[in-house]
Amino acid sequence: MLLLGAVLGIAGAANARAPDLAQGRAVALGGGPSDQQACAACHGANGEGTMPIYPRLAGQAAFYLYKQLLDFRSGERESAVMGPIAQRLSPREMEDVAGFYAALNAPYTPAPNPDGAQLQQGGTLAAVGSSGRNIQPCANCHGQAGSGMPPSFPYLAGQSGVYLAGQLAAFRQGSRRNDPLNVMGRIAGQLNESDITALAAYFAHVYPPGRTE
Amino acid sequence: MRLTLALLCLLAASPAYAEQGDRMRGAALADQGRNGVPACRSCHGDKGIGDGSGAFPRLTGQLGFYLYKQLKDFAAGTRPSPVMSPIAAALSDREMQDVAAYYSSVQGPFFPLPILDAKLAQRGGMISAAGIPERNVPACIACHGPAASGMQPSFPYLAGQYAPYLEYQLDQFRLNRRQNSPLNVMNDIAARMTEDDMRAVSEYLAAVRPPDLSRIGASSTGPASPYTGAPLATYQGTR
Numbered sequence: 276m277l278l279l280g281a282v283l284g285i286a287g288a289a290n291a292r293a294p295d296l297a298q299g300r301a302v303a304l305g306g307g308p309s310d311q312q313a314c315a316a317c318h319g320a321n322g323e324g325t326m327p328i329y330p331r332l333a334g335q336a337a338f339y340l341y342k343q344l345l346d347f348r349s350g351e352r353e354s355a356v357m358g359p360i361a362q363r364l365s366p367r368e369m370e371d372v373a374g375f376y377a378a379l380n381a382p383y384t385p386a387p388n389p390d391g392a393q394l395q396q397g398g399t400l401a402a403v404g405s406s407g408r409n410i411q412p413c414a415n416c417h418g419q420a421g422s423g424m425p426p427s428f429p430y431l432a433g434q435s436g437v438y439l440a441g442q443l444a445a446f447r448q449g450s451r452r453n454d455p456l457n458v459m460g461r462i463a464g465q466l467n468e469s470d471i472t473a474l475a476a477y478f479a480h481v482y483p484p485g486r487t488e
Numbered sequence: 489m490r491l492t493l494a495l496l497c498l499l500a501a502s503p504a505y506a507e508q509g510d511r512m513r514g515a516a517l518a519d520q521g522r523n524g525v526p527a528c529r530s531c532h533g534d535k536g537i538g539d540g541s542g543a544f545p546r547l548t549g550q551l552g553f554y555l556y557k558q559l560k561d562f563a564a565g566t567r568p569s570p571v572m573s574p575i576a577a578a579l580s581d582r583e584m585q586d587v588a589a590y591y592s593s594v595q596g597p598f599f600p601l602p603i604l605d606a607k608l609a610q611r612g613g614m615i616s617a618a619g620i621p622e623r624n625v626p627a628c629i630a631c632h633g634p635a636a637s638g639m640q641p642s643f644p645y646l647a648g649q650y651a652p653y654l655e656y657q658l659d660q661f662r663l664n665r666r667q668n669s670p671l672n673v674m675n676d677i678a679a680r681m682t683e684d685d686m687r688a689v690s691e692y693l694a695a696v697r698p699p700d701l702s703r704i705g706a707s708s709t710g711p712a713s714p715y716t717g718a719p720l721a722t723y724q725g726t727r
Binding site (some may be wrong): 385389394395398414419474477 | 526529530531533539540541543544570571599600602603605612644653655656657659687
């Protein structure tokens with residue numbers, strides 16, 4: 276209940292104005308009013324991520340993206356790269372670029388040759404957690420198979436494994452603390468190295484939502 | 489060989505499963521679970537199609553008896569699994585039949601295929617269709633049916649199953665951790681395969697799609713099939 280209140284409280288602070296997707300596209304491509312570094316240079320023209328260390332943004336929940344930019348700007352979420360970029364963006368540009376990436380639908384190409392045993396370890400933890408070790412299933416908040424629960428809970432399905440492993444490690448170490456009530460810090464604290472590797476490998480191989488043929 | 493196969497089929501078809509599971513009750517259990525049993529759907533996805541990762545096998549349209557027997561074996565420990573064994577042990581025989589009947593009755597879409605390595609797929613296709621004669625590995629389709637689409641009642645379909653899952657199971661057979669195939673025939677086969685063989689045949693089988701029977705005979709070119717998709721009862725009058 277407390278958690279729900281925190282989530283709703285954050286969501287209540289959201290903007291009343293609809294994002295301007297054309298403006299968002301301009302910001303993403305580096306031609307926004309603040310003359311930004313292009314998001315696309317790292318995150319890809321379609322938000323697919325150009326390298327494993329950069330997260331996939333395509334189709335991500337708009338409010339989640341907007342809040343991350345706010346947190347990068349305030350330092351609530353620390354990043355040597357994203358901090359200065361977010362400080363140059365106006366709130367309006369953040370809304371627009373978040374809306375733009377949320378509306379994208381980028382191709383997804385799973386990496387070849389995953390380890391079946393590792394996928395099962397990660398998949399099981401994601402779907403049912405571990406009651407013995409007090410680990411909540413990821414699916415509780417991030418949706419079945421990590422498909423996301425907008426506005427606040429990002430999708431994990433199809434996200435870069437390298438990025439996911441890095442974020443779980445950051446939550447565990449306490450260097451990322453910008454989620455509601457530090458829920459992720461608590462959960463990540465229960466995970467060991469092998470769990471983190473398995474979870475990252477699993478989610479990287481799950482198809483993003485709505486992609487059956 | 490034929491005699492062995494017939495014997496295997498007889499051995500595998502236990503009288504306990506009478507194909508009488510209740511699909512509706514099975515659907516309820518699969519989608520919602522019950523106290524002490526998580527919903528199958530939470531891992532195996534909507535209608536058993538999985539999530540595209542290959543962590544969990546596709547159950548959609550799998551043979552009912554095969555599914556039922558796997559649940560029995562998970563509970564008994566001949567197919568040990570830290571996840572499935574406790575779940576199966578909590579199910580009644582009736583519930584196993586219901587949920588097997590449900591998954592065997594459903595259809596569902598496939599996730600797009602990853603980019604296939606053509607050489608690997610060709611090697612896998614040869615193993616599936618012809619086996620590896622020099623190492624005495626029989627063709628998959630000898631037991632798993634044409635195009636590996638399954639053979640009633642015991643041999644599951646492999647076509648369209650997830651590659652990481654197939655490869656993992658072959659490895660489990662090879663290591664004798666999974667010991668629930670009739671006469672341990674899969675352990676024997678897997679022991680004669682290399683890691684490359686397993687990967688090749690898994691990648692190949694994952695890419696095979698079951699033939700769309702509803703389209704057979706619907707084409708305007710080529711010879712028409714006598715079966716056009718109409719209810720079979722309408723053919724009763726034609727002698």
